[in-house]
Amino acid sequence: MKPSDVVLRTENLKAHYVLDVPGGQKVVRAVDGVELQIRRNEIYGIAGESGCGKSTLMKTLYAWVNRPLRLVEGSVFYSKDGQEFDVYALNKQELRRLRWTFMAYVPQGAMSIFNPVIKIKETYRDFLSSHLRGKTVEEMFEMAKEHIEQLGLPVSILEAYPHQLSGGMRQRVAIALAALLRPSVIFADEPTTALDVVVQRGVVQLLKDIQERLHNTIILVTHDMGIHANVTDRLCIMYAGRIIEEAATVEIFKNPLHPYTQFLINSLPQFGDTGERVSAPGQPPSLANLPSGCAFHPRCPQAMPICRERRPEDTKLGEHRVACWLHAERGEAEYAANS
Amino acid sequence: MFWRDYLIPRLLQYFLVIFLGITIVFFIPRLAPTNPVERTIAEVRSRGQYLDPAHIKDMVDALTEMYGLSGSWWEQYKDFWVRLSRGDFGVSFFQFPTPVIELIKRALPWTVGLLFTTTVLSWLFGNIVGGMAGYAHSRGWSKLLDFLAMFVRPIPYYVVALGLLILFGYVYRLFPIGGGATIGVRPSWTLAYIKDVLRHAFLPALSMVLLGGASWFQTSKLIVQNVKAEDFVQYAQLGGIRESRIMFRYIIRNAMLPQVTNLALSLGQILSGALITEIVFSYPGLGHLLYSAITTGDYNLIMGIISLSIVAITTLVLIVDLLYPLFDPRIRYK
Amino acid sequence: MALGSTLRDLFRDYRFVVAFIVLLFLVALAVISAFSPYDPTIWYYAPRDLKPSSQHILGTDSRGQDIFWQAAFAIRNSLIISIVAGLFSRLIAVAVGLVAGYQGGRTDRVLMFITDGFLVIPLFLILVMLAMLIRDKMNVFTTGLLLAVFGWAWDARVLRSQVLSLREREFTKTAILSGTPTLELVFKEYMPYITPLAFSTLINNMSWAIGMEMTLSIIGLTNMDIPTLGTNLKWALNYQAILMRRWNWILTPVVLSVLLFIALYWLSVSISEYLDPRTRVQRVGGE
Ligand SMILES: Nc1ncnc2c1ncn2[C@@H]1O[C@H](COP(=O)(O)OP(=O)(O)O)[C@@H](O)[C@H]1O
Ligand SMILES: [Mg+2]
Numbered sequence: 019m020k021p022s023d024v025v026l027r028t029e030n031l032k033a034h035y036v037l038d039v040p041g042g043q044k045v046v047r048a049v050d051g052v053e054l055q056i057r058r059n060e061i062y063g064i065a066g067e068s069g070c071g072k073s074t075l076m077k078t079l080y081a082w083v084n085r086p087l088r089l090v091e092g093s094v095f096y097s098k099d100g101q102e103f104d105v106y107a108l109n110k111q112e113l114r115r116l117r118w119t120f121m122a123y124v125p126q127g128a129m130s131i132f133n134p135v136i137k138i139k140e141t142y143r144d145f146l147s148s149h150l151r152g153k154t155v156e157e158m159f160e161m162a163k164e165h166i167e168q169l170g171l172p173v174s175i176l177e178a179y180p181h182q183l184s185g186g187m188r189q190r191v192a193i194a195l196a197a198l199l200r201p202s203v204i205f206a207d208e209p210t211t212a213l214d215v216v217v218q219r220g221v222v223q224l225l226k227d228i229q230e231r232l233h234n235t236i237i238l239v240t241h242d243m244g245i246h247a248n249v250t251d252r253l254c255i256m257y258a259g260r261i262i263e264e265a266a267t268v269e270i271f272k273n274p275l276h277p278y279t280q281f282l283i284n285s286l287p288q289f290g291d292t293g294e295r296v297s298a299p300g301q302p303p304s305l306a307n308l309p310s311g312c313a314f315h316p317r318c319p320q321a322m323p324i325c326r327e328r329r330p331e332d333t334k335l336g337e338h339r340v341a342c343w344l345h346a347e348r349g350e351a352e353y354a355a356n357s
Numbered sequence: 358m359f360w361r362d363y364l365i366p367r368l369l370q371y372f373l374v375i376f377l378g379i380t381i382v383f384f385i386p387r388l389a390p391t392n393p394v395e396r397t398i399a400e401v402r403s404r405g406q407y408l409d410p411a412h413i414k415d416m417v418d419a420l421t422e423m424y425g426l427s428g429s430w431w432e433q434y435k436d437f438w439v440r441l442s443r444g445d446f447g448v449s450f451f452q453f454p455t456p457v458i459e460l461i462k463r464a465l466p467w468t469v470g471l472l473f474t475t476t477v478l479s480w481l482f483g484n485i486v487g488g489m490a491g492y493a494h495s496r497g498w499s500k501l502l503d504f505l506a507m508f509v510r511p512i513p514y515y516v517v518a519l520g521l522l523i524l525f526g527y528v529y530r531l532f533p534i535g536g537g538a539t540i541g542v543r544p545s546w547t548l549a550y551i552k553d554v555l556r557h558a559f560l561p562a563l564s565m566v567l568l569g570g571a572s573w574f575q576t577s578k579l580i581v582q583n584v585k586a587e588d589f590v591q592y593a594q595l596g597g598i599r600e601s602r603i604m605f606r607y608i609i610r611n612a613m614l615p616q617v618t619n620l621a622l623s624l625g626q627i628l629s630g631a632l633i634t635e636i637v638f639s640y641p642g643l644g645h646l647l648y649s650a651i652t653t654g655d656y657n658l659i660m661g662i663i664s665l666s667i668v669a670i671t672t673l674v675l676i677v678d679l680l681y682p683l684f685d686p687r688i689r690y691k
Numbered sequence: 692m693a694l695g696s697t698l699r700d701l702f703r704d705y706r707f708v709v710a711f712i713v714l715l716f717l718v719a720l721a722v723i724s725a726f727s728p729y730d731p732t733i734w735y736y737a738p739r740d741l742k743p744s745s746q747h748i749l750g751t752d753s754r755g756q757d758i759f760w761q762a763a764f765a766i767r768n769s770l771i772i773s774i775v776a777g778l779f780s781r782l783i784a785v786a787v788g789l790v791a792g793y794q795g796g797r798t799d800r801v802l803m804f805i806t807d808g809f810l811v812i813p814l815f816l817i818l819v820m821l822a823m824l825i826r827d828k829m830n831v832f833t834t835g836l837l838l839a840v841f842g843w844a845w846d847a848r849v850l851r852s853q854v855l856s857l858r859e860r861e862f863t864k865t866a867i868l869s870g871t872p873t874l875e876l877v878f879k880e881y882m883p884y885i886t887p888l889a890f891s892t893l894i895n896n897m898s899w900a901i902g903m904e905m906t907l908s909i910i911g912l913t914n915m916d917i918p919t920l921g922t923n924l925k926w927a928l929n930y931q932a933i934l935m936r937r938w939n940w941i942l943t944p945v946v947l948s949v950l951l952f953i954a955l956y957w958l959s960v961s962i963s964e965y966l967d968p969r970t971r972v973q974r975v976g977g978e
Binding site for chain 1: 587588589591592593595596597598599602606607610611614684685686687690
């Protein structure tokens with residue numbers, strides 16, 4: 019991967035929820051040492067069971083860290099106009115200006131993200147007026163209209179109040195709003211969850227359209243592997259606050275290495291498949307009290323003694339990386355052979 | 358549908374509540390073990406007045422007529438409504454023969470003036486300060502105000518009123534200790550008279566604004582704190598929308614909604630607070646009038662004040678409720 | 692929720708601690724009224740208008756009564772009134788809330804219509820009328836009952852919405868499917884949720900009842916022979932204690948009632964914050 023291709027990069031990113039509980043503190047390690055490199059002009063997927071820290075990772079990347087969440091360690095670098103900068107080194111104003119013009123966010127649960135007492139066009143206007151200078155109200159409404167038309171959404175929604183729109187429409191408006199100022203990076207957190215399949219397809223298509231139009235980066239979180247298969251270029255699997263496997267999406271589906279990834283893929287309904295779907299046995303671990311060694315070992319059918327004791331480091335197999343003791347040696351051997 | 362789901366039920370409730378309220382006011386004295394006529398006579402006797410038996414008979418007849426107690430209950434009840442719709446509550450007993458409506462008309466401006474000003478002032482004051490405190494809820498001044506409100510809020514009207522009266526009326530003689538204006542001064546639109554009225558209204562108003570303000574402050578602070586955590590505010594912040602815009606269009610605009618409903622719900626309580634405050638400060642409004650009516654056993658006056666207040670309060674609540682959809686599109690466009 | 696750990700959490704809140712200590716003090720005062728050397732209904736058992744002394748700690752009033760012992764009786768009676776009012780109105784509120792929330796449908800609509808009526812009507816005025824007619828026959832118990840009739844509506848609504856949310860829970864559906872009798876379901880499964888809520892509204896309601904009794908007394912609508920915080924204050928006002936600057940007389944019921952109101956309020960805030968951090972401030976009491 020050429021460094022100039024990278025738009026977003028993290029180093030050993032750790033973000034924990036620090037909660038005051040009677041008689042001390044509880045630490046939820048929602049993001050616990052994440053290494054990522056995300057490129058320009060790709061749709062990058064993040065998959066994993068609910069509660070594994072996907073949303074927290076997205077917020078941390080977006081530098082949206084509010085109590086009780088805390089950035090504990092590591093950094094997030096963006097590159098903009100050939101310059102790389104640490105997003106956590108920016109002050110509040112610089113960060114505010116970066117938002118929506120350079121990076122935008124579609125939060126999880128878009129049902130309630132619009133101000134219920136103003137029309138959608140007013141929300142558009144608030145975004146436009148906060149990031150652009152010297153536009154009249156009419157000009158801003160006109161821009162909103164053009165934008166909505168370009169994306170193939172009905173213009174009438176601009177005059178509607180949020181409660182008058184369906185869930186799917188609200189979700190699409192949220193995505194459209196994120197694309198409004200042609201940002202280089204769009205974060206989309208579970209945009210399809212809680213929608214029915216037909217509506218899901220529309221939402222996915224909208225995301226793809228936007229990416230094709232803007233040639234930007236979209237980071238898409240969903241626990242639905244089917245969507246990842248259809249949409250994303252590269253995919254990482256998250257488990258207990260860490261990334262346990264990452265590769266091109268095609269590669270992951272063809273050749274899943276981590277036992278957890280295999281479970282995720284096998285649990286997909288397959289055409290003509292009548293057999294029992296196998297999902298990972300047991301419950302995801304509590305992030306406040308992680309198992310020793312590899313966090314997946316209590317649920318892993320192939321667990322070995324070492325899995326209980328030491329956490330596996332990333333093994334790189336070309337563009338495919340995995341953190342699992344089953345593949346550690348293979349990686350080392352390949353490394354040895356290559357050098 | 359807005360009409361069917363909101364307006365019609367609300368109007369229906371309005372008329373039913375008035376109907377029930379007035380009916381209760383009508384029946385309570387009639388269900389009581391002693392009727393008002395006997396009570397009035399006992400009252401007169403207890404003042405040491407001698408009444409000869411023939412006179413008593415006349416008096417019973419006169420009082421029965423005066424209180425609208427002649428005829429069957431049904432006739433009395435119909436008559437009660439007819440008179441109510443004409444604003445005719447008979448004549449007062451303790452200021453015989455002034456009609457009740459006349460006394461109420463004289464007292465009303467004082468109460469309305471006091472109640473209206475203090476309610477508006479404390480609502481605005483409490484909501485603005487509470488909103489700011491909720492927005493900056495981790496700041497020192499916000500916590501301090503919250504702490505002070507914890508002391509003021511639970512205290513009833515008359516205790517605050519008494520406290521202010523003792524402190525600023527007796528210990529430091531800064532303000533008059535009672536009345537609506539200096540006795541003997543003719544009402545006029547002169548600066549001196551207005552100043553006199555304001556000076557007299559100051560302590561009663563202060564006690565109501567303090568209490569009302571503290572309570573609005575607390576609710577508003579809590580609501581703003583919760584609205585601030587709502588998804589749509591988080592989204593606006595995450596989207597880099599300007600802070601002033603978030604504050605006014607996202608937070609305050611939404612936090613106002615429950616406070617409008619709360620205003621409607623609290624009107625009844627505010628009225629009883631105002632009545633008590635008037636009594637403590639001998640303020641010449643309805644509360645004080647009601648007090649005199651109770652101490653002299655003036656039934657017509659009591660029924661008049663109470664019936665009118667029920668109609669007035671329920672109507673005010675209705676008006677606030679009907680204004681609510683203006684602020685909330687979720688009710689306007691179902 | 693074990694009681695021990697609940698209490699331990701509550702005692703971490705300074706407001707709870709302060710309120711608890713103040714209430715303990717006031718209850719102690721109420722209890723020792725049983726050992727009063729004087730009958731509170733008798734006048735002139737002591738010289739009138741004495742300043743505080745070792746004989747009469749707070750002095751005596753113009754009726755020749757000991758201010759301290761009158762206050763002890765007042766606290767006792769006011770507390771009894773508020774407990775009677777609080778408990779009976781809780782009965783009504785819980786019954787209405789449970790039935791409306793559980794039955795739903797028409798029952799719910801009718802009950803909520805009545806409840807809303809109680810919220811919209813200026814109840815205080817109707818209370819005034821009632822009190823006026825039965826004031827001579829009123830004792831501590833009937834005063835409490837009278838207030839109970841007026842102080843349930845708001846809390847019935849609160850409890851109803853709690854029941855509504857319980858109904859949506861899984862265990863209700865399982866219980867209904869497995870044929871559990873309604874009463875058993877309600878008492879076994881709902882009561883653990885309803886009880887703490889009813890308790891926190893109880894405190895608010897007690898405070899409202901005490902205030903209402905004082906209000907009625909000031910207007911002169913209670914039985915003046917029964918010493919309560921309200922009648923104590925009323926006697927002092929009647930004898931122009933403010934004008935005569937008899938601060939020991941007028942301030943005793945004022946200070947005691949302020950202590951009582953603040954203690955009850957802090958207790959309830961601290962408990963309801965413990966139960967649900969989002970509904971931190973509640974409306975006080977009935978009307
Ligand atoms: N505001 C919060 N306070 C405390 N813990 C939180 C908070 N938000 C999320 N968590 C915890 O952090 C973990 C990761 O949550 P999240 O990032 O939302 O997961 P996902 O998006 O993958 O479902 C979960 O265990 C969750 O309970
Ligand atoms: Mg999530």
